[in-house]
Amino acid sequence: MDFSIKACDWSKGAANGFLNGKADVVVIGVFEAQTLSGAAREMDLATKGLVTRVIKAGDMAGRAGTTLFLPEITGIGASRVLLVGLGKQDVFNQKAYGEAVRAAWRAILGTKIAQVAFTLAQLPILERTGDWAVRTAILALRELTYKFTQMKSKPENGTRALKKVVFSIDPADEKAAKVAVKQGAALANGMDLTRDLGNLPPNICTPTYLGQTAKKLGRDWKLKVEVLGQKQIEALDMGSFLAVAKGSIEPPQFIVMQYQGAGSGKSAPAPVVLVGKGITFDSGGISIKPGEAMDEMKYDMCGAGSVFGTLRAVAEMGLKINVVGIVPTCENMPAGNAVKPGDIITSMSGTTIEVLNTDAEGRLILCDALTYAERFKPSAVVDIATLTGACIIALGHHNTGLFSKDDALAGELLDASREAVDPAWRMPLDDEYQDQLKSNFADVANIGGRPAGSVTAACFLSRFAQNYPWAHLDIAGTAWKSGAAKGATGRPVPLLAQFLIDRAGQ
Template sequence: MDFSIKACDWSKGGEGSFLTGKSDCVVVGVFEAQTLSGAAFAIDNAIGGAIARVVKAGDMDGKAGSTLFLPEVTGIGASRVLLVGLGKQDAFGQKAYGDAVRAVWRAILGTRIAQVTFSLAQLPVKERTSDWGVRAAILALRNETYRFTQMKSKPDVTPRALKRVVFSVDAADDKPAKLAAKQAVALANGMDLTRDLGNLPGNVCTPTYLAATAKKLARDWKLKAEVLGQRQIEALKMGSFLSVTKGSVEPPQFIVLHYQGGSAKAAPIVLVGKGITFDTGGISLKPGEGMDEMKYDMCGAGSVLGTLRAVAEMGLKLNVIGIIPTCENMPSGNATKPGDVVTTMAGLTVEVLNTDAEGRLILCDALTYAERFKPAAVIDIATLTGACIIALGHHNSGLFSKDDALAGELLDASREAGDPAWRLPLDDEYQDQLKSNFADLANIGGRPAGSVTAACFLSRFTESYPWAHLDIAGTAWKSGAAKGATGRPVPLLAQFLIDRASA
C-alpha cells in the first residue's frame, strides 16, 4: 500500500489542486454541534453545501465513530466524500482520534475504494501534531488489514481494493509527516512479524524456528545473528535457563541479534525477550482450559524480533542488541521438579518452588549475559505473570524499574505511541518474599504482589546497568472471538528507541 504526504492549507480552499486531484474518496471529519471548519468547510463549499445539508437534516450529527458516504459528488476530484463523526471538539484527544480513524478504515475497507484523500491528520488533537496523526492513521489501517491465514488450507486471498492514501498536512508539518509515514510502515511491518510469530502454533514456532527467523532477519536487514545451542549454553553455566528446558525434546536456543546503527563505541540498548514457545507449566501443570494460548508465551521474544526489524527498516542511528533465551516448558521424567535447586549464570542459587514460574528462570541468565555488552540500558519484555493481568487488565503493560529516568522515558514513549504502560512498585521490602531456607532465593514469592516479586527476582541480576522490565501478560494477545497476538509492545519499544536516537 502506498502512502504519500501533501501540504494543504484548507483556509485557502484546499489550494485548488487538493480539491481537483483525482481520488475515489475524500475523508472529512465533522464535530458534534459545531459549525464546519477546515477541510469540511472547504470541501462543503466546493460541492455546493452538501455536507451542511446532511448535517442540518440530522443524517450526520457528528457523534463519535458515526460515518456517512456522500456518493457521486461534483465540484471536486473525488467521486465521493466520507464523513466521520468526531464527537465534541473540546473532548477530541488521542483516543477520540483513534476511534474516528478506525471507523474510517472499516467503512472504506468494506467498499471497492482504491485511492483515498485523508484530511483527519490536520485535526486539532490535544498535544499532538499532524505527523503523529499520520502515523496513528497508518498503524490503524495496517491493524485493520492484518490477517493470519498461514495455517489454513484455503486462505482468503481476496486482495484489498485500497491501494493508496494521500494525507493532507500543514506546510510546516510536511517533512515530519513524511518521516512519520516511513516510520509507521516500518513499525507496522515489525508488528506484523511479532503477530505472525505469536499466532503460529507451538509445533511450528519452536525455539529452532525462532532462531531461523532471527537468522533470516539478519540476512534481510544486514544484522549480525549469533545462535548458541545446548552445549554453548552449558559452557556459559546458564543452569537456570537449562533447568526449564529439561523436560522438552526441543533443543533450547540462545539468540543474540545485533543492529549497528550508531558508532562502534556507542553503548547499545539491549532488549531481552522471553521466548517460551509453549508453556505447559512443567511439573506444576497448568489447567487444560485455555492452555492453547500458551503458544503466546514467546511474545516477548517476538516483540524483540519485531522491534529490531522496525529499527533496521527505519535506519535509526543507535546500537541495539536483542537477546532471546528460548525453549519449551514441558513435563516429563527429566523435567525440573518443585523443590529443585538450580544455579544461575551469575552464581546465585534458586529454589524452584513452582515450575510454572519459568520465565524469570530463563530471563535471569539472559540478563547476566547482557552485562558483557556494557549497555546504556536493558529492557526485558515478558509475558511473565497472570498477576499483572489481575492488577492492570488488558490495557496497560506493567512497567517496573528502579531507574526513574529510564522509567520516565518508557512512559513517555508509551503515551506517544498509544501503547500504554503503567509503572508498578519495586520496593526492597518485597524482596523478603523471595527468601528461601535452602537457596539464595526462591523463584516465587507467594500470591501477594505476584507481578512485583517476579520483577524483584529479575532485579537481582541487573545491578550493573540501568534496567526496566515490561510485563506484557495482559497486552501481548487477545482471547475469545478476537483471539490473536496484538504486536504490543513493539510500538512502545520502537518509540523509545526513536527518542533515544533523536536525543
C-alpha cells in the same frame, strides 16, 4: 500499501488542489453542532453546499464514530466523499481521533475503494501534532487489515482493494509528517512480524524456528546474528535456562541479534539491550497448568516476538542507535527428566535458585539472559515477558506493567508509552518485597507466594540486573487477546520503538 503526504493550507481556498486530486474517495471530518471549517468548509464550497444540506437534513449530525458515504459527487476529483462524525470539537483528543480514524477505515475497507484522500490527520487534536496523527492513522489501518491466514488451507480473505492513501497536512508539519509515514510503515511491519510469531502454532514456532527467523532477519536487515545451541549454552554455564529446557525434546536456542545503526568498534556508543522471554509453549512443567485455555500458552514467547518486531522496525527506520536483542527460547514441558519443585539450580551468575514452582519458568530463563547482557556494557537493558498472571489481576489488559528502580529509565519508557499510545503503568519494586523470595536452602526462591506476585517476579529479575540501568515490562495482559478476538496484539512494539526513536534523537 502506499502512503504519501501533501501540504495543504485550507485557509487559502482549495488547498493546493487537494480536493481535485486523483482519488476514489475524500475523507472529511464533521464536528457535532459546529460550524464547518478547514477541509469540511472547502468541500462544502466545492460541492455547492452539499455537506451543509446533508447536515441540515439530519443525515450526518457529527456524532463520534458515525460515517456516511456521499456518492456521485461533482465538483471535486473523487467520485465519493466519506463524512466521519467527530463528536464535540472542544473534547477532540487522541482517543476521539483514534475512534474517528478506525470508523473511517472500517467504512472504506468494506468497499472496493483503492485510492483515498485523507484529511482527518489535519484536524485539531488536543495536545497532538499532525505527524502523530499520520502515524496513528497508518497503524490503525494496518491493524484492521492484519489477518493471520497462513495456516488455513483456503485463506478467507483475498487481496485488499485499498492501495494508496494521501494525507493532507499543514505545511508546517510536512517534513515531520513524511518521517511519520516512514516510521508508521516500519512500526506496522514490525508489529505484523510480532503478531505472526505469536499466532503461529507451537509445533511450528519452536525455538529452532525462532533461531531461523533471527537469521533471516539478519540477512534481510544486515543484523549481526548468533544462535547458540545446547552445547554453547552449557559452556556458558546457563544452568537456570537449561533447567527449564530439560523436559522438552525441542533443543533450546540462545539468540543474539545486533543492530549497529550508530556504528561499531571501540568508539561506538553503548547499546540498548532488549531481552525477550521466548517460551514457545508453556505447559507449566511438572507444576502443570489447568487444561482450559492452555493453547494460549503458545503466546508465552510474545516477549521474544516483540524483540524481533522492534529490531525489524528499528532497522527499517534506520535509527542511529545501537540495539542488541537477546532471546533465550525453549519449551517448558513435563517429563521424567524435567526440573521438579524442590530442585536447586545454579544460574550463570553463580546464584543458586530453589525451584518452588516450575510454572515460574520465565524468570529462570531471563535471569541468565540478563547476566549475559552485561558483556555488552549496555546503556540500558529492558526485558519483556509474559511473566505473571498476577499482572493481569493488577492491571487488566490495558496497561503493561513497568518495573524499574531507575527513575530516569522508567520516565523514558512511560513517556514513550504515552507518545505511542501503548500504555504502561509503573509498579513498585521496593526492597521489602525481596523478603518473600528467601529460601532456607538456596540463595533465592523462584516464587514469593501469591501476594504481589508480579512484583516479586520483578524483584527476582532485579537481582540479576545490578550492573546497568534496567527495566522490566510484564506484558502478560497486553501481548494477546482471548475469546472471539483471539490473537497476538503486537504490543509493546510501539512503546519500545518510540523509546528507541527518542533515544536516537529522531
